[in-house]
Amino acid sequence: MRTDIVHMGAHELTYEIRQIVDVAHKIKTISGKEIYWENIGDPIQKGEKIPLWMKEIIARAVHDDKNYGYCPTRGLNDTREYLAAQLNARGGVQIQADDILFFNGLGDAVSKVYGQLRREARVIGPSPAYPTHSSAEAAHAGSPPITYRLDPARGWMPDLDELRMKVKYNESIAGIMIINPDNPTGAVFPRSVITEMISIAREFGLFIVADEIYINMVYRGEPTPISSVIGDVPALSLKGISKEMPWPGSRCGWIEVYNQDRDPVFARYVKSLLDAKMLEVCSTTLPQAVIPEIFSHPEYRPWQMKRNQLFARRSQRLAEIFGAASGVHINPPSGAFYFSPVFAEPLQSRMRLGIKNDRVRDFIDSLISPTTPPDKKFVYHLLAQRNICVVPLSGFVCDLSGFRATTLEQDEERFEFIFSSIAAAIPEFLGSI
Ligand SMILES: Cc1ncc(COP(=O)(O)O)c(C=O)c1O
Numbered sequence: 023m024r025t026d027i028v029h030m031g032a033h034e035l036t037y038e039i040r041q042i043v044d045v046a047h048k049i050k051t052i053s054g055k056e057i058y059w060e061n062i063g064d065p066i067q068k069g070e071k072i073p074l075w076m077k078e079i080i081a082r083a084v085h086d087d088k089n090y091g092y093c094p095t096r097g098l099n100d101t102r103e104y105l106a107a108q109l110n111a112r113g114g115v116q117i118q119a120d121d122i123l124f125f126n127g128l129g130d131a132v133s134k135v136y137g138q139l140r141r142e143a144r145v146i147g148p149s150p151a152y153p154t155h156s157s158a159e160a161a162h163a164g165s166p167p168i169t170y171r172l173d174p175a176r177g178w179m180p181d182l183d184e185l186r187m188k189v190k191y192n193e194s195i196a197g198i199m200i201i202n203p204d205n206p207t208g209a210v211f212p213r214s215v216i217t218e219m220i221s222i223a224r225e226f227g228l229f230i231v232a233d234e235i236y237i238n239m240v241y242r243g244e245p246t247p248i249s250s251v252i253g254d255v256p257a258l259s260l261k262g263i264s265k266e267m268p269w270p271g272s273r274c275g276w277i278e279v280y281n282q283d284r285d286p287v288f289a290r291y292v293k294s295l296l297d298a299k300m301l302e303v304c305s306t307t308l309p310q311a312v313i314p315e316i317f318s319h320p321e322y323r324p325w326q327m328k329r330n331q332l333f334a335r336r337s338q339r340l341a342e343i344f345g346a347a348s349g350v351h352i353n354p355p356s357g358a359f360y361f362s363p364v365f366a367e368p369l370q371s372r373m374r375l376g377i378k379n380d381r382v383r384d385f386i387d388s389l390i391s392p393t394t395p396p397d398k399k400f401v402y403h404l405l406a407q408r409n410i411c412v413v414p415l416s417g418f419v420c421d422l423s424g425f426r427a428t429t430l431e432q433d434e435e436r437f438e439f440i441f442s443s444i445a446a447a448i449p450e451f452l453g454s455i
Pocket residue numbers: 063126127128129130152154201205233235262263264270273274275
């Protein structure tokens with residue numbers, strides 16, 4: 023190339039959750055055995071069934087020609103009116119329909135949120151971090167992510183002293199990002215923690231980015247949507263239907279903007295999010311069209327509660343399985359459908375699992391070098407020995423060794439098999455030197 027065409031942030035774009043899939047497919051081909059996918063938070067892939075009443079609402083919308091057209095750039099008016107009224111009825115911050123912007127899934131929203139920020143302005147986020155946020159933020163700045171620690175020894179609660187110090191001494195930090203309930207830890211942050219994070223933002227003149235895609239999936243403790251405690255701080259709350267309906271293939275999510283009128287710079291930035299979306303015309307119409315009818319259906323809340331009870335049972339069972347296993351520390355999830363065991367001791371480069379199939383062993387060994395993070399080696403060996411695909415914690419901007427798995431498996435026996443197998447593989451790996 024006559025000119026370098028690579029963006030300065032290109033090397034920050036990493037997504038281990040899907041990168042591991044190529045390795046798993048290769049192992050499947052070589053071994054001829056099926057893979058147990060525990061890497062991606064897709065409830066449909068894990069066998070979840072959509073209730074018939076929900077499908078009927080969607081089917082009616084499919085038969086309505088108007089849902090085949092473009093919609094307003096912000097999203098369908100009726101749906102935004104409905105969502106704004108629902109939020110306002112809860113009594114926290116008050117918004118108008120025009121404070122809501124629809125996107126093609128939160129993935130799209132996240133890339134606009136960071137892509138439209140001034141290059142020098144940084145958003146500090148959690149570590150471990152969900153890579154869609156951390157990669158997009160780092161790529162926008164062309165530098166590695168700036169993070170505050172979630173502490174596994176304190177139930178994955180954020181280190182608020184570290185957050186305050188980093189904010190205080192790094193003037194480029196313009197925003198604080200929160201994921202609640204959290205991916206990859208399954209932590210649900212109490213009201214006091216969210217309130218403290220918001221007061222740090224207020225004190226230093228920052229805005230909040232809160233990813234609340236799992237806010238209706240809390241089964242231990244109470245959810246604290248930022249709308250209930252935000253006060254006068256400018257903020258974006260990111261919500262969607264991928265996880266809770268669950269309809270990830272709809273590619274439909276939205277941003278609620280709070281306190282736009284409190285700060286002209288924030289208001290100008292929000293306008294740039296709308297302008298960027300305008301260049302794309304609008305987001306997909308049909309999923310937006312069904313939201314009011316589905317969310318207000320008499321079966322929606324009971325169905326969600328039942329669904330959350332399953333995740334609660336899964337969480338409890340994981341505490342039993344991994345509590346009895348030596349070598350890892352786990353915090354059973356309180357919300358969302360992920361959990362992230364952390365190795366209790368540093369991993370050694372000579373640790374390995376016995377892999378009987380020579381071709382599989384040779385293939386996996388060819389992928390491991392002295393610079394491979396040790397938890398990634400564990401994950402590769404787990405794939406090679408037991409055909410179970412999880413994601414190393416080092417793929418989540420994190421210096422802890424561990425791995426993330428989902429709690430989505432619908433089949434009880436399969437769930438038991440997968441997690442008992444992982445629990446058995448851990449001491450074998452740790453004891454192999
Ligand atoms: C915290 C979080 N935010 C956003 C997303 C992406 O959601 P969407 O399907 O709406 O793009 C995910 C997907 O796993 C997620 O875990």
